[in-house]
Amino acid sequence: SSGINAEYGENGVTETVTVVIKQELVRKAFLGGWRHRETGKEYHNCGVQTIPKRKYDSSMKRSCRETQTVKQRNERCQTTSDTSTQMTKTGCWVSDRGDKVIVPGKYVSADEKFAYMLRQVIILQSYFRRWKARKYVDSIRQDHVRRIDWEKKEEERKR
Numbered sequence: 001s002s003g004i005n006a007e008y009g010e011n012g013v014t015e016t017v018t019v020v021i022k023q024e025l026v027r028k029a030f031l032g033g034w035r036h037r038e039t040g041k042e043y044h045n046c047g048v049q050t051i052p053k054r055k056y057d058s059s060m061k062r063s064c065r066e067t068q069t070v071k072q073r074n075e076r077c078q079t080t081s082d083t084s085t086q087m088t089k090t091g092c093w094v095s096d097r098g099d100k101v102i103v104p105g106k107y108v109s110a111d112e113k114f115a116y117m118l119r120q121v122i123i124l125q126s127y128f129r130r131w132k133a134r135k136y137v138d139s140i141r142q143d144h145v146r147r148i149d150w151e152k153k154e155e156e157r158k159r
Contacts, residue, residue, distance in 0.1 A: 033044040
């Protein structure tokens with residue numbers, strides 16, 4: 001470990017910070033880089049700077065049946081609320097005042113839905129392309145105006 005003096009803040013407070021450098025015990029293979037001629041210090045390419053792959057114990061089975069299966073446990077689940085319906089019949093009348101009548105909508109086949117989605121995608125693409133074209137034309141227009149202004153200034157400067 002070594003100490004580094006650092007200045008910070010408005011009043012220039014100096015503080016010594018201890019920096020611990022961790023030395024790896026693993027000797028890495030030299031896969032490329034360069035060496036400083038005067039100091040002899042080695043600079044490695046980034047592939048060398050990573051920690052080598054961990055070697056696994058080859059005696060341990062890794063592709064057997066036990067390692068590839070999971071023991072499962074089944075549980076039954078019963079909801080806490082039970083529901084029921086009651087119909088009007090002889091001897092029992094049930095009011096239908098609060099009932100809501102649901103009418104099914106138009107049936108849409110998968111082909112019709114795909115055709116509708118395709119039409120919507122085409123519309124969206126056309127809007128996007130129009131926005132891109134307008135943006136491009138506006139940039140060209142601004143460049144043209146800047147060019148004309150520059151040419152006018154150049155003519156005035158030459159006079």
